Amino acid sequence: MDIVVNNIKQLLVEQKLKPGDRLPNELEISEGLGVSRGSVREAMKILSAFGLVDVKVGNGTYVCEKPGSTLMDSLLLSFFVTNPDPEKLYELRQVIEIDVLEMILRHYDENTAERKALRENLNLLGKLIDKNLSLEQLKTIDLEFHHLMGSCTKNVLMERIYSIVLDFMEPTITATLKTHHGEITYQEHQKILEVIETQDYDRIHDVITDSVNTWSTRQQASNL
Secondary structure (H helix, E strand, O other), X not given: OHHHHHHHHHHXXXXXXXXXXXXXXXXXXXXXXXXXXXXXXXXXXHHHHOOOEEEEOOOEEEEOOOOOHHHHHHHHHHHXXXXXXXXXXXXXXXXXXXXXXXXXXXXXXXXXXXXXXXXXXXXXXXXXXXXXXXXXXXXXXXXXXXXXXXXXXXXXXHHHHHHHHHHHHHHHHHHHHOXXXXXXXXXXXXXXXXXHHHOOHHHHHHHHHHHHHHHHHHHHHHOO
């Protein structure tokens, strides 16, 4: 079984198998690697569980075209198990969001629709600030802005990883929103969007650092 799993993984690494490719059938893999068909079957179950292959009954087994949610969810689980301290979360969010912004600017010509959605999200928040936004509404708009940033990267792996980071940080993000009605969130998002719309690479580090510092400071305040 391990022989089959490792062989498929190596073929993927070497790009001899690519997303959407159909794998040889069970008998061909069994004879080619000198293992039992039962071992091949078990290996496919493991690869399917990790979101690497898609077993279509009656139609064959294919390399998944997008990263499987099961694999990514196991990464999210590892966040909860390790229970990183706030300082580690601060460092992770800062590094991830700097990379996210750099990717957004690198793919600027490809993410027009996503950038438009970011602007609409910010405009909506601006309109609702004076209308007694509920905490749930504010959280939804806040998180949507960041998920849209992920989609702006035009990189499905970065988008999913960033989404996992946001999922883990959601409770702390929610806590920081309790002490204001959206004004601070609007200001921070506006700065980020300005960097994106002006394609200002030089401001990326400072804007993200300021944003994460604000989040960290308000998180600490919410715990007092």
